[in-house]
Amino acid sequence: MVSQSDQKTPFSLKALLRDERFWKIAFQVITVLVVVLLFAFFIGNLNRNLTQQGNAFGFSFLVNPAGFSIGESAVQYQPQDPYWKALLVGLSNTVTLVIAGILFTTLLGVAAGIASFSQNWLLYKLSRVYVGLVRNIPLLLQLFFWYFAIYGALPRPEDQIELLNLFYLNNRGVYVPWPSTAALALTGLASIAIGIALGLFLWNWRTKIRVETATGGDAQLYAVGGLAVIVLLIVCFGLNWQAPQGVEGGGVTGGLRLSREYVAALSALVFYTSAFVAEIVRAGIQSVSKGQWEAARSLGIPAGTAMQLVVFPQAMRVIIPPMNSEYMNLTKNSSLAFAVAFPEMYSIATTTYNQTGRPVEVFVVLMATYLAMCLLITVLMNQLNRAVQFKER
Amino acid sequence: MTTTTPDSFSSAPPEIVKKGPVAWARKNLFSDWFNSTLTVVIGLVLGLGGYRLLTWAFSQAEWIVIPNNIGLFMTGTYPDELYWRIWVMLAVMCTLAGLSWGILARNLPTLFSRNVLIGIGVVCAFFVLFPPTRPSSKILLPMVAIVAAAAWVGRVAGKAKPGLGKWISLGWGLSYLLAIWLVGGSIGLESVSTNDWGGLVLTLIAAVSGIALCFPLGLIMALGRRSSLPVVKWLATAYIEVVRGVPLVAFLFMGQVMIPLFLPEGARPDRVLRAIIALALFSAAYLAENVRAGLQAIPRGQQEAAMSMGMSTPLTLVLIILPQALKIAIPAIVGQFISLFQDTTLLAIVGLAELLGIGRSVLANPTYLGRYAEVYLFLGVIYWIFCYSMSLGSRKVEEMLNTDL
Numbered sequence: 187m188v189s190q191s192d193q194k195t196p197f198s199l200k201a202l203l204r205d206e207r208f209w210k211i212a213f214q215v216i217t218v219l220v221v222v223l224l225f226a227f228f229i230g231n232l233n234r235n236l237t238q239q240g241n242a243f244g245f246s247f248l249v250n251p252a253g254f255s256i257g258e259s260a261v262q263y264q265p266q267d268p269y270w271k272a273l274l275v276g277l278s279n280t281v282t283l284v285i286a287g288i289l290f291t292t293l294l295g296v297a298a299g300i301a302s303f304s305q306n307w308l309l310y311k312l313s314r315v316y317v318g319l320v321r322n323i324p325l326l327l328q329l330f331f332w333y334f335a336i337y338g339a340l341p342r343p344e345d346q347i348e349l350l351n352l353f354y355l356n357n358r359g360v361y362v363p364w365p366s367t368a369a370l371a372l373t374g375l376a377s378i379a380i381g382i383a384l385g386l387f388l389w390n391w392r393t394k395i396r397v398e399t400a401t402g403g404d405a406q407l408y409a410v411g412g413l414a415v416i417v418l419l420i421v422c423f424g425l426n427w428q429a430p431q432g433v434e435g436g437g438v439t440g441g442l443r444l445s446r447e448y449v450a451a452l453s454a455l456v457f458y459t460s461a462f463v464a465e466i467v468r469a470g471i472q473s474v475s476k477g478q479w480e481a482a483r484s485l486g487i488p489a490g491t492a493m494q495l496v497v498f499p500q501a502m503r504v505i506i507p508p509m510n511s512e513y514m515n516l517t518k519n520s521s522l523a524f525a526v527a528f529p530e531m532y533s534i535a536t537t538t539y540n541q542t543g544r545p546v547e548v549f550v551v552l553m554a555t556y557l558a559m560c561l562l563i564t565v566l567m568n569q570l571n572r573a574v575q576f577k578e579r
Numbered sequence: 580m581t582t583t584t585p586d587s588f589s590s591a592p593p594e595i596v597k598k599g600p601v602a603w604a605r606k607n608l609f610s611d612w613f614n615s616t617l618t619v620v621i622g623l624v625l626g627l628g629g630y631r632l633l634t635w636a637f638s639q640a641e642w643i644v645i646p647n648n649i650g651l652f653m654t655g656t657y658p659d660e661l662y663w664r665i666w667v668m669l670a671v672m673c674t675l676a677g678l679s680w681g682i683l684a685r686n687l688p689t690l691f692s693r694n695v696l697i698g699i700g701v702v703c704a705f706f707v708l709f710p711p712t713r714p715s716s717k718i719l720l721p722m723v724a725i726v727a728a729a730a731w732v733g734r735v736a737g738k739a740k741p742g743l744g745k746w747i748s749l750g751w752g753l754s755y756l757l758a759i760w761l762v763g764g765s766i767g768l769e770s771v772s773t774n775d776w777g778g779l780v781l782t783l784i785a786a787v788s789g790i791a792l793c794f795p796l797g798l799i800m801a802l803g804r805r806s807s808l809p810v811v812k813w814l815a816t817a818y819i820e821v822v823r824g825v826p827l828v829a830f831l832f833m834g835q836v837m838i839p840l841f842l843p844e845g846a847r848p849d850r851v852l853r854a855i856i857a858l859a860l861f862s863a864a865y866l867a868e869n870v871r872a873g874l875q876a877i878p879r880g881q882q883e884a885a886m887s888m889g890m891s892t893p894l895t896l897v898l899i900i901l902p903q904a905l906k907i908a909i910p911a912i913v914g915q916f917i918s919l920f921q922d923t924t925l926l927a928i929v930g931l932a933e934l935l936g937i938g939r940s941v942l943a944n945p946t947y948l949g950r951y952a953e954v955y956l957f958l959g960v961i962y963w964i965f966c967y968s969m970s971l972g973s974r975k976v977e978e979m980l981n982t983d984l
Contacts, residue, residue: 206892210807210808213808213811214808214809214810214811217808217810217811217814218810221814228841228842231840231841231842231843232840232841234843235839235840235844236840305607305610305614306607306608306610306614306617306618306621307607307608308608308617308618308621308622308625309617309618309621312621312625318967319963321966322917322962322963322966322967322970323921323959323962323963323966324921324922324924324935324962325921325924326924326925326927326928326935327924327935327955327958327959327962328959330935330939330951330955331951331952331955331956331959334942334951334952334955335951335952335955335956338951339952514823518824518825518826518827519826520826521826521828521829522826522828522925524828525928532826532828532829535829536832539836545833545836545837545840546837546840549829549833549837552825552829552833553821553824553825553829556824556825556826556829557821557824557825560823560824561824
């Protein structure tokens, strides 16, 4: 049969045109051709235009001295440092903004999401109004509002606001207590991280013992308590906290100054993204079947504990994947902070472009940086996602 | 707490449900000590904040900045002697809106029910009393009349000819071209440079053009990513993933700089067009993901059934798969359109005078120095109204298309 039909099929154009396999290949070839031609056209023009401007493509400019100063930076930087160092400063500023943003967004978003299930009418309405209001107003407008209308309306340094002798607010920024040296601050962060990791390990150990033997595990409980006390002692007394001091006639010394630009950008990002996170959390909790909730309640578990131990862990499966894209949105939206002159990655990149006239190279650097950050978030979130998925056999 | 003993269980009358504000407050605000504390704390914070806001709004705020610059906010620096074109455009839009309303409501018993009449009355009163719109109320009130008249015509015509809805969609499509022609001029009209486009008009033009461009592009990308042809799939995936990894500001700014570099001299589009292209290219990647989610929700059996009926791949897509997939994806697609609308604010950063950009230049005027809160609140209300009505509209369309019983 097969050989027969294979042998005597004379080539005919009509048959070929009706053959789907032919069209599948032809369509791909045409697509590739179109894309290649388009790229050739674009890149040809680009080369011609760049050589006309006298800037052949290349990244060697990155080692030239930048020559501009940067208002605030997490790493040491002087104007005579090279461009790559300036870009690194921008990256470090973006990273501090994004990490703080993700932290506060998660807290506020989850709180607002859970609040929309509250039995308290006022809290419920507050959460719904917040989401409905904030999601429908552009982020950039909100950012300007925070920067100009809210933090800009704070008093001048001469008559700054003082809270509890620990915080100072004026229209140049917010001053908070901080460990006296950077090394001590890092020590504090590290001890908190180690403490949390050890605590989780001990807690899981205890759970395992209690599941297997239905008793015991007291030693682990005391160990967790002791650990908490030790970490608390280190954080409270070991870090040489320095509270900001108001200076006569305006201004503040000591402590950590969070510039008005940083605080405004952080507030806008957190308030905007949290509204979306709240909706994700709400949808996630709604996706847990009502029977789970009712079963927990009929076992006599109080409402708060039932939410914490029964409903929320199951909702996490639905919540984590869209949270990933919200965190990525926050990372990308952090570039808007440049509109209020916060020297983050995008802002430094624009300055670099303005000084060197190399749009393509700067764009490549910018794109690679944000792609890398987004990729990192995705990898971390996938790890988390794996941890909360259903474990079936 | 009520106590029920077993023998009173069957004979006791049903518990009396208490009504009235006190019972309601007890149930919803003060059910236990935790709720009561929460209510008191939130109430105090809200009350204090509301009081501060009201005292600010009525004693410290200088709202005069809004009515004095309302022309700028709406149309930017559009030349005064050509203003009639904007009004003609608005009249056309009002006619179409009225016709659509009349045709959609043709099966209702009365078109101008009491609620609708009250609504029209409120709108008219608002136009006359609200200081920014008061000077133009001589034109705005006839616009309301046009909407009402067109609605009546649409209802009569819709009853006579049921298939009129299609023509209304075509009318909206044509009105977009008409609007561009009226605003921009050229053929037969004195042309207005895009530098003079601005305010809400530019925001709306950018948003509508962006949506019109990004929808087909996003559709193609989504289909490409789901395609069985490897080359098409790779290209579409690469495009979507790369664009989704870059912030929009970078995309817009570099669009302003790089699109001219990619094209030969003499073929360079102007600033507004470049910004719209960048906006559409950016949104298309996100839209593609929304459409892809819709496509994935269609069971394979639909395609197989169409194939076994002898339909070709393009026909299957257009007649079977896409109508179902797009219906599922409507909420996500409209969400993407809303964020595109919000993203037009970024045009302010690349130097275009759209609504936010014109707001910033008003604030740069020394006369209105420091009136940030007033201007930004006003702009926020405008954006909120548009975005909120879009999401309301999406919910209505969802209900209309819902074929589940």
